[in-house]
Amino acid sequence: MRLRFILAFRAAAFLAAAILTAGSGAATAKAQEAPAQQADAGAVPVIAGLPAGARAAAAGIDGEKIRAHVRFLSLDLLEGRGPGTRGGELAAEYIATQFALAGVEPAGENGTYFQRVPLYAVHTVEDKTKFAFVPADGAALDLEYGDEIVAKDQTGQATAEIDAPIVFVGYGIDAPEYHWNDYAGADGKIIDVTGKVVLVIVNEPPSNDEKFFKGKALTYYGRWTYKYEEAARRGAAGVLIIHRDDLASYGWDVVRNSQAVEKSYLEGDPNATLRAAAWIQHDVAQKLFTMAGLGDLDKAIDRAGVPGAFHAVELPVRLKAHIESRVRRYVSANVVGRVAGAEPGGNAVLYTAHYDHLGIDPEMKGDNIFNGAADNGTGCGILIEMARAFAQSPVKPPHAVYFASVTAEEQGLLGSQYLGMHPPVPAAQMGLDLNFDMLLPVGIPRSVNLGGAERIDFWPTVKTVAKAFDLELLPDPSPMAGHYYRSDHFSLARVGIPAFSVDQGDLFAGHDLAWGEAQVADYEEHHYHQPSDEYKADWDFRGNAKLARFGFVLGWLASEQKKPIEWQPGDEFEAARKAGTRD
Numbered sequence: 077m078r079l080r081f082i083l084a085f086r087a088a089a090f091l092a093a094a095i096l097t098a099g100s101g102a103a104t105a106k107a108q109e110a111p112a113q114q115a116d117a118g119a120v121p122v123i124a125g126l127p128a129g130a131r132a133a134a135a136g137i138d139g140e141k142i143r144a145h146v147r148f149l150s151l152d153l154l155e156g157r158g159p160g161t162r163g164g165e166l167a168a169e170y171i172a173t174q175f176a177l178a179g180v181e182p183a184g185e186n187g188t189y190f191q192r193v194p195l196y197a198v199h200t201v202e203d204k205t206k207f208a209f210v211p212a213d214g215a216a217l218d219l220e221y222g223d224e225i226v227a228k229d230q231t232g233q234a235t236a237e238i239d240a241p242i243v244f245v246g247y248g249i250d251a252p253e254y255h256w257n258d259y260a261g262a263d264g265k266i267i268d269v270t271g272k273v274v275l276v277i278v279n280e281p282p283s284n285d286e287k288f289f290k291g292k293a294l295t296y297y298g299r300w301t302y303k304y305e306e307a308a309r310r311g312a313a314g315v316l317i318i319h320r321d322d323l324a325s326y327g328w329d330v331v332r333n334s335q336a337v338e339k340s341y342l343e344g345d346p347n348a349t350l351r352a353a354a355w356i357q358h359d360v361a362q363k364l365f366t367m368a369g370l371g372d373l374d375k376a377i378d379r380a381g382v383p384g385a386f387h388a389v390e391l392p393v394r395l396k397a398h399i400e401s402r403v404r405r406y407v408s409a410n411v412v413g414r415v416a417g418a419e420p421g422g423n424a425v426l427y428t429a430h431y432d433h434l435g436i437d438p439e440m441k442g443d444n445i446f447n448g449a450a451d452n453g454t455g456c457g458i459l460i461e462m463a464r465a466f467a468q469s470p471v472k473p474p475h476a477v478y479f480a481s482v483t484a485e486e487q488g489l490l491g492s493q494y495l496g497m498h499p500p501v502p503a504a505q506m507g508l509d510l511n512f513d514m515l516l517p518v519g520i521p522r523s524v525n526l527g528g529a530e531r532i533d534f535w536p537t538v539k540t541v542a543k544a545f546d547l548e549l550l551p552d553p554s555p556m557a558g559h560y561y562r563s564d565h566f567s568l569a570r571v572g573i574p575a576f577s578v579d580q581g582d583l584f585a586g587h588d589l590a591w592g593e594a595q596v597a598d599y600e601e602h603h604y605h606q607p608s609d610e611y612k613a614d615w616d617f618r619g620n621a622k623l624a625r626f627g628f629v630l631g632w633l634a635s636e637q638k639k640p641i642e643w644q645p646g647d648e649f650e651a652a653r654k655a656g657t658r659d
């Protein structure tokens with residue numbers, strides 16, 4: 077009761093301050109200062125459509141509660157929260173318990189908070205795995221595993237054999253909206269690649285035209301994950317992605333190292349059926365081109381990006397492979413809770429934040445526990461505190477609000493992918509997903525990056541709310557890197573749900589931009605994905621609280637929309653949204 081009173085008082089005081097300063101010419105300078113200070117201090121601005129009770133609930137969001145969650149989730153006791161480990165289960169149980177204590181209803185399976193996510197991890201046995209190019213005439217070429225080729229058998233079998241023709245499909249893209257299909261042969265007919273191996277270039281056709289593969293920005297068609305998925309949809313047995321430093325934007329070492337560890341897949345994922353999901357090094361791809369009589373590889377890559385200049389072609393060379401894998405099957409869980417709305421149906425709202433991290437590395441000397449305090453203890457703390465605020469709000473949100481702390485993000489967004497395939501309500505009834513991942517608690521942010529929010533028709537409201545919270549909207553710092561496809565919100569977007577992450581910029585209250593950039597750079601260089609991503613007692617959680625209030629208000633207003641939130645016409649996720657049913 078006492079807490080409610082203080083909140084109401086705080087909100088009333090803010091309202092009074094706003095009324096006093098409004099319309100007074102002399103107070104203009106002060107009025108410009110006031111909203112920022114008020115928002116920093118925990119007040120929630122007056123925004124059209126946001127009832128007073130919701131404002132009070134949002135104002136009650138407490139940074140010190142977020143701190144407590146982050147501290148607990150990143151204790152050594154939780155062993156780095158690896159999916160399928162004891163520490164990961166403890167984290168899930170903790171989050172479910174917090175939901176229960178706050179009055180958030182279970183929205184998992186069988187009346188629980190848990191949605192079981194069946195997974196398997198694949199580790200390629202390097203010295204027993206063999207690849208060779210076998211031409212129609214002449215000698216075969218054995219490939220050096222590691223230096224020339226790396227691969228994963230996505231099917232989760234202990235051994236796999238491939239003996240299949242190779243088809244070069246350029247960028248391997250089928251994009252009807254750009255009138256582009258790399259699987260079409262010289263006669264215009266689509267080449268059937270069932271049971272065959274597809275040879276493909278990483279990235280997408282170069283463009284300066286916004287209307288053609290979004291100009292310089294990377295679309296999902298340019299991501300290597302898309303190449304695998306598209307070939308799998310067409311029944312291919314394998315994919316060989318040609319690596320070139322400039323096209324991948326990282327060196328061969330990165331590819332090789334990332335494949336040296338085990339990779340997890342979702343049981344029953346229709347997009348992961350390749351017996352060989354492989355990368356080949358540029359020079360070995362040139363040898364294959366020479367063997368096939370196709371000439372210069374780089375010239376072919378150039379041609380593949382020119383409209384009308386490329387046609388898929390089957391090579392007179394087969395891929396022969398024997399792949400051995402160590403496979404570990406396990407189950408992890410998404411933790412899903414719900415706060416009922418005043419009315420059924422409508423735009424349900426979803427909040428997501430992954431709780432998994434990298435676990436323990438037994439081969440590492442010294443501290444080998446990957447605590448993941450910032451990544452993503454912070455997002456979990458924000459999620460739990462937003463859930464509490466919704467559950468304890470004096471007024472119900474217009475429609476149901478869901479909170480999902482997902483697993484196996486670090487394994488490739490797998491928990492959120494499962495959630496997208498099995499959402500608590502049909503995807504078409506989900507109005508918005510807001511995701512929170514890794515928000516360094518070093519102060520009160522003055523800017524946010526909401527990459528992807530401009531792609532949905534809720535964008536004008538997003539801009540209004542950001543302004544009210546005195547948060548400058550930053551453009552994506554590197555659209556060519558395709559950040560939108562690398563965080564959990566993407567898993568929801570691909571089933572059509574309008575989705576984006578709430579990320580903070582580098583400018584913090586009381587500091588210049590250089591200070592904030594230095595904080596972020598220090599974290600990225602010395603702590604990101606390292607055992608030293610640990611809770612620090614001097615962390616300042618007022619910023620996490622501010623972003624939680626901001627997210628709360630965005631979600632509330634999304635829930636209040638009278639019609640479904642949609643993607644902008646022509647967006648790459650529009651078709652997925654339309655394919656969903658609304659009943």
Ligand SMILES: [Zn+2]
Pocket residue numbers: 451486605
């Ligand atoms: Zn991470």
